[in-house]
Amino acid sequence: MYEESLSRRQTQWGFGGYVSLPGVAAGFAIRASARPEIAKGANFVRVLPPAGNFYSAAMLGKVCDIADRYAYGLLHLHSTGGNIEILGIPTEQLLEVVSALNAQGLDVGSTGDAYRNTVECVGPARCDAALIDTLGIRDAWFRRFLDDVQFPRFPHKLKVKISGCPNDCTRAVQKSCIALIGVFRDAPKINGEQLAVWVGEGGDIAHVASMCPPRAMEWDGGRLTIDAEACTHCMYCINKCPAIRPGDDRGVAVLVGSKLRGKYGPLLGRVLVPFVPLTPPAYTELFDLLHRIDEVFDEHARRKERLGDFLFRIGIDEFSRLVGVEPSPHQMAEPRSNVFFHWAAGGPVGGEKEV
Amino acid sequence: MPGIGVPPVEANLPPIVRRNYGKWVSHAVPRPGVLKHVSESGEACFTVRVGMPSNARVSTALARRICDLATRFSEGYLRMTRRHSLELVGVDPARIEELIEELRALGLPVGGADRSFHNVVCCTGWIHCQFAATDAPAIAKAISDALWEGFQQEGYPAKLKVSVAACVNQCGEGSTADIGVIGIHRDLPRVNDEEVAKCEIPLILFICPTGAIKPKPPKSVQVDPKRCIHCVACVGQCVGMPIGSPETDGVAIYVGGKAGNQGGGPAFGKLVIPYLPNRPPRWPEVVQAVRRIVDLWVREARRDERIGDWISRIGWERFFQKTGLPFSEKHLDGYVLWPMSARTGVRFHW
Numbered sequence: 001m002y003e004e005s006l007s008r009r010q011t012q013w014g015f016g017g018y019v020s021l022p023g024v025a026a027g028f029a030i031r032a033s034a035r036p037e038i039a040k041g042a043n044f045v046r047v048l049p050p051a052g053n054f055y056s057a058a059m060l061g062k063v064c065d066i067a068d069r070y071a072y073g074l075l076h077l078h079s080t081g082g083n084i085e086i087l088g089i090p091t092e093q094l095l096e097v098v099s100a101l102n103a104q105g106l107d108v109g110s111t112g113d114a115y116r117n118t119v120e121c122v123g124p125a126r127c128d129a130a131l132i133d134t135l136g137i138r139d140a141w142f143r144r145f146l147d148d149v150q151f152p153r154f155p156h157k158l159k160v161k162i163s164g165c166p167n168d169c170t171r172a173v174q175k176s177c178i179a180l181i182g183v184f185r186d187a188p189k190i191n192g193e194q195l196a197v198w199v200g201e202g203g204d205i206a207h208v209a210s211m212c213p214p215r216a217m218e219w220d221g222g223r224l225t226i227d228a229e230a231c232t233h234c235m236y237c238i239n240k241c242p243a244i245r246p247g248d249d250r251g252v253a254v255l256v257g258s259k260l261r262g263k264y265g266p267l268l269g270r271v272l273v274p275f276v277p278l279t280p281p282a283y284t285e286l287f288d289l290l291h292r293i294d295e296v297f298d299e300h301a302r303r304k305e306r307l308g309d310f311l312f313r314i315g316i317d318e319f320s321r322l323v324g325v326e327p328s329p330h331q332m333a334e335p336r337s338n339v340f341f342h343w344a345a346g347g348p349v350g351g352e353k354e355v
Numbered sequence: 356m357p358g359i360g361v362p363p364v365e366a367n368l369p370p371i372v373r374r375n376y377g378k379w380v381s382h383a384v385p386r387p388g389v390l391k392h393v394s395e396s397g398e399a400c401f402t403v404r405v406g407m408p409s410n411a412r413v414s415t416a417l418a419r420r421i422c423d424l425a426t427r428f429s430e431g432y433l434r435m436t437r438r439h440s441l442e443l444v445g446v447d448p449a450r451i452e453e454l455i456e457e458l459r460a461l462g463l464p465v466g467g468a469d470r471s472f473h474n475v476v477c478c479t480g481w482i483h484c485q486f487a488a489t490d491a492p493a494i495a496k497a498i499s500d501a502l503w504e505g506f507q508q509e510g511y512p513a514k515l516k517v518s519v520a521a522c523v524n525q526c527g528e529g530s531t532a533d534i535g536v537i538g539i540h541r542d543l544p545r546v547n548d549e550e551v552a553k554c555e556i557p558l559i560l561f562i563c564p565t566g567a568i569k570p571k572p573p574k575s576v577q578v579d580p581k582r583c584i585h586c587v588a589c590v591g592q593c594v595g596m597p598i599g600s601p602e603t604d605g606v607a608i609y610v611g612g613k614a615g616n617q618g619g620g621p622a623f624g625k626l627v628i629p630y631l632p633n634r635p636p637r638w639p640e641v642v643q644a645v646r647r648i649v650d651l652w653v654r655e656a657r658r659d660e661r662i663g664d665w666i667s668r669i670g671w672e673r674f675f676q677k678t679g680l681p682f683s684e685k686h687l688d689g690y691v692l693w694p695m696s697a698r699t700g701v702r703f704h705w
Contacts, residue, residue, distance in 0.1 A: 005481035006490065006635040009601035013485045015594040024357055031485065042483060048360075050367040053435040054444075057422035059367060060433070064415035064422075073415040077407070077435050080476060080526055087483060098357070105366075107359045119437065124377035125368060126392055126400060126444060133377065135364050142361045150357040166616035170437055173621045174531045174614050211659050213618060236617040240659070242381035260525035261586070263564040264692060266623045304562050304592075 001039050012038070018111040018152075024098055025151045027108030030091065042072075045097055046110045047084040048142075048149070051135040052122050062104040070097050080175075081159070082119040083110050112152035115145055115294070119176070120162040121169040129238060130164035131182035131250045132278060137162055140283050141290075148294070155301040155310075156262075158294060165246070166235045172255070173269045177307040178293060179255040180286070183275060186247030187228035188238055195224060195243035208240045251275045252286060256293065256319075257308035267308040270316060272323070274330030289323070296322045317342065369432035371400050371445035387508050388465035389451060403428075403443045403454055404436070406464045406474045406499070406506060409492035411439035412482065420461055428454045438516070440467055440474040464506060470513055472505035472649075477519035478527030480538075485597075486587055487521035488538035488604040489633050495519045497637045498536075498645050505649070512656040512665075515649065516613075523586055533662040534645055535609040535624040540585045542603045548575040550595025559596070562588045584690065605632045608644055611663030618664035625671075625696070627678075629685035644680075651677055670704030 001012045016031030030043045047063065049055075063084060067073050072088035079085055089097055098108055110117040118141055121127070123134030141160065142149070148158075161172035162180045172179030199205055205224060209217035216230035217237060226237075226244075237244045254276060255269030272293075276286050293307075300322065301310040311319050320327060329335075365373060375394035382392045390402040407413065413421075421441060425433040428450060429443040436442055441463070446454055455465050467473045475498060478484065480491035498517055505511060520527030521538040529535030551559075552574040559576055560568055567582030568589060576596075578589075590598050608631070609624030627648070631640045648662070655677075656665040666674050675682050688696045 002482050006493065009633045009635060010599055010604065011481045011484060011487045013481075013483060013487075015597070016485050017591070027357065031483065044483075049435075050362045051364040052368075054367040054369070054372075055433055055435075056367050057425040057431045057433065059362070060418060061422050064418050067415050075413050075415060075418055076479070077411045077413055077418070077441075078439070080478065080528055082437075102359055105359070105362050107357055107361065109357060121437065122434070124379070125372045126379065126402065128379040128382050128392060130377070130379075139361070139364045146358070146360050168614040168616065168621065171528065171531050171614040174612070174623065175528060207658060211657075213620075232616075234616040234620075236659075239617070242383075245380075260528060260530055261523055261588075263588075265586075265690065266525075266530045268621055268623065302561070304558065 001033070001035065004035060004038060014041075016041075020112070020152070021095060024095065024108065026111045026114050026149065027098065028094055029111055041091075042088045043091055043094060044076075044085045044087045045089055045094065045101075045108055046079070046117070047086065047101060048107050048109055048117055049078060049082060049084055051138050052120060052125050053078060053082065054125065059104065059106075063101075063106070066097060066100050066104075070100070081110065081116055083117050107150075109146075109150040113154045113156050114150065114152035114158070115148040115154075116157055116159045117149065118142070118160045118162055119170045119172075121164045123162075123164040127164060128242075129167060129235060129246070131184055131246055132164055132252055133280065134162045134164045134182070136280055137180065137252075137278070137283060137286075140281060141287065144282075144287050145290075154294065154298050155303050156306050158297065158307065160290070166233065167239065172258070174258055174266070175260060176258055176269070177256065178290060179258060179269045181253045181255065183251060183253045184233055184247040185249040185251070185275065187226055187231055188233075188247060189245045190224055190226065191243045191245070192224075195241070198241060198243050203241060205241060208237050212237060251277045254286075254289060257306075257311040259306045259308040262306035263309040264312055267312070270311070271331045272316075272320065273325055274328055289325075292323045315342075367432065369430050369445045371398070371430070372432075374398065375400065384469045384509070387471060388468050390468055399448075400444065401446045401448050401451060403446050403451060403458075403465055404468050405441040405443070405458055406467055407435075407439050407441050409475070409495040409499075410477050410479055410482065411435065412479070412492065417461065421463075424454065424457060424461075428457075436474075438467075438474045438476050464503075466506040466508075468509075470509045470511045471507075472499075472502045472511065472515045472517070474506075475499050475517045475519060476528060476532070478521050478525075480519075480521040480527075484521060486524055486590065488540045488599055489521050489536075489606050490635060491519040491521040491527050491536075491538065493636055494536055494606070494638050494641055497642050501642045501646055502649065511653055513659050513661045515652075515662070517645065524591075530609055530623045531612045531614060532624065533611065533613060534648060535612060536641060536645075537607050537609060538604065539607050539630065540587065540598050540604055541630070542585075542598060542600045543578050543580055543583055544587075544589055544596035544598045546571075546576060546578060547595040547597075551575045551593055552595075554593035554595060559589050559593050562592055564588065601633065605630050606638075606641055607631075608641070610648060611661075611666050613661050613663055617659075618661055619667050622663050624663075626686055627674075627680055629683065647678055647680075673704050
């Protein structure tokens with residue numbers, strides 16, 4: 001099929017989509033063939049991966065066994081949504097594959113109009129920049145939202161990505177309906193002794209200071225200072241210099257509405273709540289907020305409308321009100337310049353705005 | 356059946372990670388593709404980062420060989436990154452050379468860390484997708500081959516990420532990367548009345564972002580060519596509206612996307628080349644265009660300047676002038692969000 005595609009300069013696959021089978025509402029995609037004489041359709045199953053996409057060789061070996069036994073022996077490690085996909089399973093064996101995966105401690109899901117699999121960065125497992133426990137948050141998220149990953153019920157898909165710091169290695173701000181990005185509020189910490197060692201070894205701190213986006217750093221050739229009021233906590237100096245470390249007042253910023261297509265095309269995430277404190281192991285405050293977001297989406301969005309398009313239609317003011325978020329200057333790059341308000345929406349003038 | 360959830364976090368973490376979870380204090384890149392993380396206990400963790408085949412599409416035979424290497428070199432654990440790289444975490448520094456040799460024997464290159472060309476993210480393309488206007492994996496391979504030296508050494512001003520998406524659905528996230536190649540259709544969906552009659556027509560009408568689809572009695576639809584923006588929203592909803600033709604499909608190139616908050620902050624890529632034809636198997640025009648942009652960036656950018664930040668500094672007018680890429684009407688946005696990219700001030704770079 002692939003060779004045919006390359007020689008004919010066109011895909012040879014036909015219509016496809018996500019299907020639910022009895023007992024398994026999410027996890028399967030079917031795809032028809034436009035060239036049945038070469039290959040009949042090829043279905044695939046989406047497997048929810050372990051946290052941080054870490055695998056023991058033993059577990060990956062078991063996935064290989066299943067792919068060999070039931071399918072072409074071709075794996076997708078991973079899709080950009082962070083799932084393993086096992087390609088080429090005959091329709092009548094789909095349910096059997098799920099049982100086989102379950103026996104190895106793996107589950108399926110993340111298709112259709114459901115919460116999709118989270119994507120999380122490596123976080124505290126192997127990163128010195130991680131501000132939050134991305135793997136722990138992801139684990140707790142699955143404990144709370146697993147049903148919504150496996151039973152599609154929303155107007156459209158909802159994606160959650162968890163980045164441990166503003167470096168945003170998971171591209172949460174570009175690709176996820178709900179982006180959780182680790183942030184810190186106090187100033188970066190400078191270790192003077194370590195800095196002297198680093199500079200002695202050839203570290204170019206003058207260059208780092210000159211490239212600081214808000215120009216918050218000053219290096220006089222012997223002493224480094226950071227203007228805490230100017231600092232935007234972007235992580236640049238922390239990435240470049242081991243003697244500068246993030247502060248300790250850490251939490252998570254919640255951004256909403258990013259996506260790459262939908263009605264209005266690519267949209268970046270917008271800040272809904274700039275700082276949510278983290279309360280392991282259940283992360284109740286954070287996940288209650290997420291649940292309020294998905295309820296508002298479920299209740300008010302139109303069918304096949306991504307969260308970003310829904311937001312675009314109703315406005316960040318209305319969305320914040322519906323979700324129950326206290327307005328904050330951190331939500332906006334700048335306040336509005338237009339003079340048209342929904343004064344009647346829940347305000348003193350009275351009357352509810354029609355959504 | 357569903358309901359068992361995901362495996363416990365600890366079950367798949369390498370022992371060195373379990374010992375030092377949340378305790379890492381610094382990192383370095385001692386050689387291209389090898390990361391060194393140091394814990395507050397003083398323990399150092401060496402990670403070998405490996406480029407995977409396009410689309411991270413691997414046979415179980417290769418996956419088993421990788422597992423075997425993980426068993427022998429990294430205590431039986433491995434990790435896949437967000438950019439489809441393989442990471443062997445916790446390798447004995449004395450055996451890194453040996454591991455790199457063994458990986459090379461499997462055809463897997465080590466590299467793609469820090470100031471280098473990172474592994475290309477791409478979608479499945481013609482391997483297995485109905486929407487694909489182009490073949491993302493083949494383009495990813497061709498670009499990777501062309502920038503091969505950049506993958507293996509650290510000579511770039513900053514990191515370079517390239518993504519290839521085979522259609523505007525962007526599973527291959529072309530808009531997000533420093534350089535994004537995005538497959539585009541230019542023909543209209545071909546309406547098959549008989550098949551469309553089986554579909555949910557109100558949904559097809561609603562999902563069209565520009566209202567280009569109108570009902571055609573008794574039970575079909577028609578597409579207005581002036582309004583259609585070839586977004587394939589309808590194609591995904593109805594079996595009776597396939598799109599794509601070898602003569603008109605091709606790719607567009609977007610430049611300057613990034614997610615990190617350094618420099619100018621997160622941004623999507625901007626259009627630089629609206630259309631290049633599909634020329635399998637190596638897409639020479641696409642590779643040449645990518646090379647041209649990368650070469651200029653390497654020559655002109657300051658240290659730590661990603662492509663988007665470099666262009667912000669020199670200005671888009673100068674970017675087009677320096678690359679020699681033609682500017683056309685297609686670069687002007689005609690969709691609802693056009694005021695966001697149109698210029699208001701008169702502070703030009705002449």
